[in-house]
Amino acid sequence: STKTLNVYHTAYHRDYRITNSGDEPVYYVCNLHFHLNTPDVTLHAGSEKTDPTLGAAEFSSMFSKSIMIALGDPGANSDVPWHEIVRTSNPLLQSEFKFTVDTPRYHDSAHGQAKGHSGTTFIWKRSSETEVGDGAAHSLQNFKLVDEGTGETVATFANNGLGGWKKKGRFRIVEGVYGGDWENLVLLSCLSLIEKAGGGA
Template identity: 30%
Template sequence: MPHIFKIERPLFKHRYDAHPDDGGASLYVRMRLATNNLPDLALHGGPDATCPVVAVCHMPNFSKTLKIGLGDPSAADGAVRWEDLIKANVSGTRHCWAMDLPAHNSGGKVARRRLVWKRTRNVAVEGMKTSGLSPRNWKLLEDTDGEGEGEGEGEVLAVFTSDVSPGKAGALQVNVDFGGDWETMVLITCLALYERSRRR
């Protein structure tokens, strides 16, 4: 069953709020102020900044690659898994990343799987439609050929549909359940694309 987050970006606030449709706790995403050296985005595992950080994103200036960290870089153990979110084409309609996930037909074994966020005009979150007013609509596919095309088997693993209403960002629908780390990575990579696009 798909898991949907309604994502808000409150006006005049440096944050996003992700509200799950299953009644679970909202997630708080802090945006970096221009005057400090914190990550550009920090995803907290609860509704405010007092909750533990579970993922971060750094957006280096003039770089095609965003740095995604699963974990809290400021934690004493420093146990963060870093991944690259890479712009795969000149137009910026495709962004690739990878993580360890259950392998296909492997009986529980884990394998490195490549993924790609692709801009879409045809696929939307359940009950929504894509808007021609926004380029911030993406679908997540497996990048089986390693070229950032993401055609492969064609399964849409997740989809983000933007909402141009004031104070709204959109909705993220996660279609497959690979566990908590998977959902965290889908959310932080999606918000990283949204925030990078918004800043341009």
């Protein structure tokens, strides 16, 4: 199944609130990039930045080639796992953003085989407004997330462009495949790429 999440700017147009398909707030994203000794992006469970931290992202500068993603609250637990998202470049293609995580195996009943193995690599790729759908505007902030092993698109982000001052865009995320932290990882990784590039506005 696929889950839909809507991303809205907060009143100060810096942070985000993320709502479910019924427009009920489920996440808050706090953006403090380039502030000393704080994560650049934090994901919170709820409608406010004072709600529990689910994950954080750090990048040393907008020119660095990688982003570090923590699944959990690094301020409360120094043992939370971190994952590195690395930008890869090809002279003929736009930059892609790759990361590898441990994922549980699951059974594909249609094909009678196990899929989704430990050490699965995913790639965020910039995408066209046609591919991501949802009435997306033409933008460098339209993304699709591809499972490198299967070639399947497992998440998309459609940027709202100039379609509205308040709404940033919409995620569609494949559910029930890659484990409990999967949704948090998708949200943090994509929104961190956008923030790192200075595209939060």
